[in-house]
Amino acid sequence: MKRTHQNGELRLSHANEKVTLVGWVAKRRNLGSLVFIDLRDRSGIVQLVFDETMEESVKDVRNEYVLQVEGIVSERKDKNPKLATGEIEIKVESIKIINTAETTPIIVADETDALEDTRLKYRYLDIRRNQIKNNLILRHEVCLLVRNFLSKLGFVEIETPILCKSTPEGARDYLVPSRISNGKFYALPQSPQLYKQLLMVGGMERYFQIARCFRDEDLRADRQPEFTQIDIEMSFVDEEDVWSVVESLMREIFTQVKGVNLPEFKRLTYVECMSRYGSDKPDTRFGLELNDVTEVFKNTSFEIFKNIIDAKGIINAICLKNGGDKFSRKDLDKLQDYAKVYGAKALSYLKYSNQELSGSIAKVVSDDEKAELIRKFELAENDLLLFIADKKKVAQTALGALRTKLGHDLGLIDESLYNFLWVTNFPMFEYNEEENRYVAAHHPFTSPNLEDVDKLMSNQENCYSRAYDLVLNGYELLSGSIRIHDQKVQAKVFEAIGMSQEEAKDKFGWFIEAFKYGTPPHGGVGIGLERLIMILSGTDNIRDVVAFPKTASASDLMSEAPNSVDEKQLKELGIKLNK
Amino acid sequence: MKRTHQNGELRLSHANEKVTLVGWVAKRRNLGSLVFIDLRDRSGIVQLVFDETMEESVKDVRNEYVLQVEGIVSERKDKNPKLATGEIEIKVESIKIINTAETTPIIVADETDALEDTRLKYRYLDIRRNQIKNNLILRHEVCLLVRNFLSKLGFVEIETPILCKSTPEGARDYLVPSRISNGKFYALPQSPQLYKQLLMVGGMERYFQIARCFRDEDLRADRQPEFTQIDIEMSFVDEEDVWSVVESLMREIFTQVKGVNLPEFKRLTYVECMSRYGSDKPDTRFGLELNDVTEVFKNTSFEIFKNIIDAKGIINAICLKNGGDKFSRKDLDKLQDYAKVYGAKALSYLKYSNQELSGSIAKVVSDDEKAELIRKFELAENDLLLFIADKKKVAQTALGALRTKLGHDLGLIDESLYNFLWVTNFPMFEYNEEENRYVAAHHPFTSPNLEDVDKLMSNQENCYSRAYDLVLNGYELLSGSIRIHDQKVQAKVFEAIGMSQEEAKDKFGWFIEAFKYGTPPHGGVGIGLERLIMILSGTDNIRDVVAFPKTASASDLMSEAPNSVDEKQLKELGIKLNK
Missing domain, CATH: 2.40.50.140 (Nucleic acid-binding proteins)
Known part of the structure; x- marks a missing residue:
């Protein structure tokens, strides 16, 4: 025994x-x-x-x-x-x-002051620590729960290939040289997107997979070169069907893991979301919403605002109730510096005190405009107004970033809340300055809004799609869409992003061929597993929820991968180093 | 609705x-x-x-x-x-x-006469067919069952990396060039072997993963370049603990999926198995066992047999009861041709009829020897004896292959049986003629039998290991072993396969370093998922149980992967084609 x-x-x-x-x-x-x-x-x-x-x-x-x-x-x-x-x-x-054991390079204890690089090099010792061990166990439990829950709803988990075809129109692929077909390459999948859609063409109706995905991109703190996605696709559905499955799944996870009964999942269109929060993944655990006050300044004599309005820009404001004395002039300068990182040219402010507005633009704002601001924001003693006037996108994004910063800095966030928000109707296209053309904002298989199909060729900028994100506490937890199932619409979308029929056939021919043979309407989502586990475990370090993570330079400090290989191996693969 | x-x-x-x-x-x-x-x-x-x-x-x-x-x-x-x-x-x-749908290139029906290449090209249509669809659903159900069963036993599923370090001493790796570290490469894992052992060092105690594995080998009919393994590892265990988990898992699967109560799992050592069946993965659903009759011929005057015995070869025989009239002279010549494929130089035979032995060696076998054969095999009218005299390994392997062929050809196999057999105590090493040295038969982390540790350096040929296979109806369903957890033993094994300390450190340093810090005894298995689903679904084509399989030349006929990529992509990776 x-x-x-x-x-x-x-x-x-x-x-x-x-x-x-x-x-x-x-x-x-x-x-x-x-x-x-x-x-x-x-x-x-x-x-x-x-x-x-x-x-x-x-x-x-x-x-x-x-x-x-x-x-x-x-x-x-x-x-x-x-x-x-x-x-x-x-x-x-x-x-x-x-x-026996030699003295360990890191101490196996809950608290550690070991450098993360040391912890990664001796990951097997780090895993002995409760923090990492418990995260891995949590990850296992969540995956098992997801699998059982989706299976009960009739979803079938199907493994799609890791050795795939390199596809254009996405992030950078990891490539795998072929030995049998020298000069040719496989690509590791950025997601099972095309395969899961083909499974819908194949009549599987309800598919899921906890799937490994790969992106060869420069890594930010919350990214890994390989990551895992709870990948779901359904046939004969619209948005409501997909959202209903996701919501019930999330309720199950949060009940089981956190003992929390989730509140209602809110919904905002992308346009609403940007105008109210200046972000497509807002943290809605606090207010401090953005206000478009362009109308207040429509007749302004303040030249800077006037020029911006004339150039179709907007004046955006947030109102910090009782915040006037929280910021010195120096603090406000720092906030301005922060806003500038997001492209804003300036941050203006007005403080309300003793029935009067003072501050950076107090002298150039007319009495009527002041009165209108006081009325509109129901200003009270010690309230603070912050303004960014700029191109719409910049004014929204920069003030949205500032809103998030203030929410954190001022402790406005109730950490016990899990606020889910569906952001819907994303733009169909975005303009790629580098390539001087519109590209698909989500991916080119996303269905446009039905009422926007006619605009696909003539008015890309105002064409919205059936893509949606689920946002949780300021993090994008998943994204998905209803896909195109009509070949004619697909052809139009390719045309709209400047892809000729020949080019489309060359790049995606094998995929669009499938759509000739009876394709059901379908849609789905990909849920970032690491992000979900991070939120559930309360860590903000993605490496805390991955058994053997890689560094920001995509290397494994433990095994020292990637490494040099034998000349013989390269020769078999028909490649050589390009020194 | x-x-x-x-x-x-x-x-x-x-x-x-x-x-x-x-x-x-x-x-x-x-x-x-x-x-x-x-x-x-x-x-x-x-x-x-x-x-x-x-x-x-x-x-x-x-x-x-x-x-x-x-x-x-x-x-x-x-x-x-x-x-x-x-x-x-x-x-x-x-x-x-x-x-709508155009006319489909293959007909969506249970029976198809479409070429497999066409079915693979239009896999999404093939998946609409019950055969493929049901296999995929079965695969899903088995995986879910495995996950729930192992989780209840305290196993934690942990995802190990796909972007790994290239390791020597195995099959050929798929390589992935690194963009950030030009000139270096990741390798796709042949199995999670090293990572799962490190999880044991990390104190996870009970790990499993339904894991994707990759081998860049020339493909046989039942292989795929990527395949899936039910990978299990446990700490503080010996063989009995591992086998007990596997047996209970198999019982659960076969009860749930086939409604079958599995019979006892038999056990044979590798040596017993080879001598009785001439194979380390015998189909035990029928008899026709091999018999070493060298002793009968120890004083033979038949020169061919005598020379073989003198050279330490053996005379192996199988006895086909009432089989004498089933084979014409021509049939027996064909059987001999079959045996020759496995290296045998000849197949001899004797028929028993009318109290007499006749056949190819009737004239050179003495009366005493004949009497002894009659006694030993309790020969009756119309019995047939087949002999292969050769080096032990050849005599066993060739006659074992013949045994399997006869079992099939003569309809000796009861297809309703599921005969599980543990084959244990595999040889620790095998001699690699090409490299002129002993190599690890399983992998170099397999524990030798405790009583053979002293032979590691002096007598590799007779050194046996704690490696085991589970065989089902003639197929190797899994292999595994108890691993080395003692650094000193590990060092000896490296030495035994001709690896210097420096070389071992260079190749596996990152791995053996871990064993310094308190490694528990551990062992495990890797179960071939596709093989298991093939047996459960009754197909002998691995591509019938894979959603998007590849051909024997490792290409995907649907997406046409692998394919050519842009020069720009290669440049970023620091490689070029070697034309």
């Missing part, structure tokens, strides 16, 4: 039982000839106590040694209420050293 | 209900102005009936059109007992053509 119990499960109710335990030495201290050892396994820690004179070998036992012990569960005199097993200890009768 | 029911679930009990259905036209026929359409969705087929004069549009409806219909469930006059919904039909009141 290697073990009779998990260490972490022992309680006072086990008192006087003889147990066999295994685990790692988490801590060791001597008290005279008595030795106390905290023995850790995956389930937790239990205290061992024994007499050193009993077994010579114990003298050598150090941290992280692997032990097997036999002993009697006994009630402790000095109970430790912080430990689940703190009411008992094990009076050890025999001990066996299963393996 | 897009649909009220799945087509395949409608029964007589639904009679007179008004239903809305969707699906694909599987068949259409006219009877006067009446039109009958078989409407197919994922759940099955239901018959629609309606009057063509009612709706003009119906005239155009052809196979694989996508329809939405409303109608009343009605009892059929001419019931179809072959169809689950065969007692009813839908009297259609309204019909909507959701999408």
Whole structure:
């Protein structure tokens, strides 16, 4: 018998039982000839106590040694209420050293001051720490829950290929040279998008996959070169059907994992969302909404505002109730610097105090305009107005970023809330300055809004799509869309992004060919698994929820991948290094 | 309401209900102005009936059109007992053509005479066929069952990287050039072997993963360049613990999927298995075992046998009861040709008839030897003995292959049986003629048998390991081992395969470093998922259980991957084609 119990499960109710335990030495201290050892396994820690004179070998036992012990569960005199097993200890009768351990480069404890690079190099030691271990277990539990939940709804999990075809019109692909077909390459999938749509053509009706995806992009803090997506696709559906599945899935996850009954999922169109929050992934746990006050200044004599309005820009404002005394002139300059990062040229402000507005633009704003602002915002003593006047997109984005910063800095956020928001009707296209053409904002298989189909060729800018995001507390948790199932519409969309029929056939021919043979209406989502686990576990570091993560330069500090390979391997693949 | 029911679930009990259905036209026929359409969705087929004069549009409806219909469930006059919904039909009141379809390149029906290449090119149509669709659903169900079963046993599913480090000592890796570190490469994992062992070092104790694996090898009929493995690893275990988990998992799968209560899992060591069946993955659903009759011929005057025995070869025989008249001289020549493929130089035979042995070696076998054969095999009228005399390995392998062929050809196999067999104690090393050294037979982290540790350096040939396979009906379903957890033993094994300390450090340093810090005893298995689903679904074509399979030349006929990529992409990766 290697073990009779998990260490972490022992309680006072086990008192006087003889147990066999295994685990790692988490801590060791001597008290005279008595030795106390905290023995850790995956389930937790239990205290061992024994007499050193009993077994010579114990003298050598150090941290992280692997032990097997036999002993009697006994009630402790000095109970430790912080430990689940703190009411008992094990009076050890025999001990066996299963393996030794050198001094570990990082300490296996809840708190660590080890550099992250060291933790990544010795990831197997980092995984012994509760923080990482528990995140991995949580990730497992959520995945299992997702699989069971979707399966009950009739979804079938289907594995799609990792060795795929390189497709244009997306992020950068990871490539895999072919040995059998020298000079040709596979690409690792950025998502199973095309395959899942083909499964809908194939009549699978309800598909999902917890799927590995790959993007060879320069990594931001919250990205990994390989990541995992809860990928869902459904046939014979519209937006409401997809959202209903996602909402019920999220309710199940948050009930099971957090014990939380989620409030209603709000909805905003992209246009509404940008005008109210200056972001397509707003944190709606606090107010501080944006207000378009262009109308207030329509006859302004303040030249800067006037020029912006004439150039079809807007004046955007947020009102900080009772915030006037929270910001010095210097603070406001810093806020302006912050706004400038997002392209704003300036941040103006007005404080309301003693029935009067003072501040950076107090002298150039007319009395009528002031009165209108006071009325509109129902200004009270010590309120603060912040203005950004600029091109619409800049005024929204910069003030939206400022809103988020203020929400955090001023502690306006109720961290106990989980505010879900559907953002819908995204723009169909966005203009790519570099390529001097419109490109698909989501991907070119996203259905345009039915009423916008006629605008596809003539008015791309005002063409909206059936793409949607689900936002949670300011993070984009998923995105998805209803897809095109009509070949004629697909042809128009390709044309709208400047792709000739020949080009479309060359790039996506194998895919659009499928749509000739009876394609059902379909749509779906891809949910960022790491993001979801990060939110559920309360970490803001994606590497805390990945077993063996990579650094920002896409390298694995533990195995030292990527690495150099033999010349022979390259020769077989028909490639050579381009030095 | 897009649909009220799945087509395949409608029964007589639904009679007179008004239903809305969707699906694909599987068949259409006219009877006067009446039109009958078989409407197919994922759940099955239901018959629609309606009057063509009612709706003009119906005239155009052809196979694989996508329809939405409303109608009343009605009892059929001419019931179809072959169809689950065969007692009813839908009297259609309204019909909507959701999408049209061109004539499909393959017919969507259970039986197909389409070439496999055509089926692979139009895989999305092939998936509409019950055979493929049902296999994919079965695969999903088995995976879900495996996940739930292992989770209940405390196993945690953990995703290990796909972008890994290229490791020597295995099959050929797929490589992925790095853009950020030009000149360096990732490798796709042949299995999560090293990562799962590091998870054991990391204290996860019970890990599993349904993991994608990759091998860039020339493909046999039952291989794919990417395949899936039910990967399991456990700490603080020996063979019995691992086997117990696997056996209970297999029992659960076969009970749930096949309604079969599996018989006892038999066990044989590799040596026993080779001597009794001439194979390390024997089909034990029939007898026809091999017999070493070297002893019978120890004093033979038959020079060929004598020379073989002197050279430490063996004489191996199988006895075909009542098989004497089943084989003409020509048939036996063909069997000999078959044996020669496996390296045998000749196949000898003796028939027993009228109390006498006749046949190819009747004249050179002495009367004493004949008497001994008659006694040993309890020969009766019309029995047949087949002999291969050769080096032990050849005599076993060739006669083992012949045994399998005879088992199939003579219909000796009871197809209803699921005979599981653990083959244990595999050789630790095998001699690689090309490299002129011993290499690890399993992988270099496999533990030697404890009693063979002393032989590691001096007697590699007779060193056996704690590696095991699970064989089902002649197929290797999984392989696994207890791993080395003792650094000293690991060092010896590297030395035994001719790897210097420096070389070992260079190749596996990052991995063996981990073993310094308290490594628990551990072991596990990798179960071939495709093989398991093939056996459960009764197909012998691996491509029937993979959604989007590749051909023997590792290409995807549907997407035409691999393909050529832009020069720009290669430049970013720091590689060029070696023409």
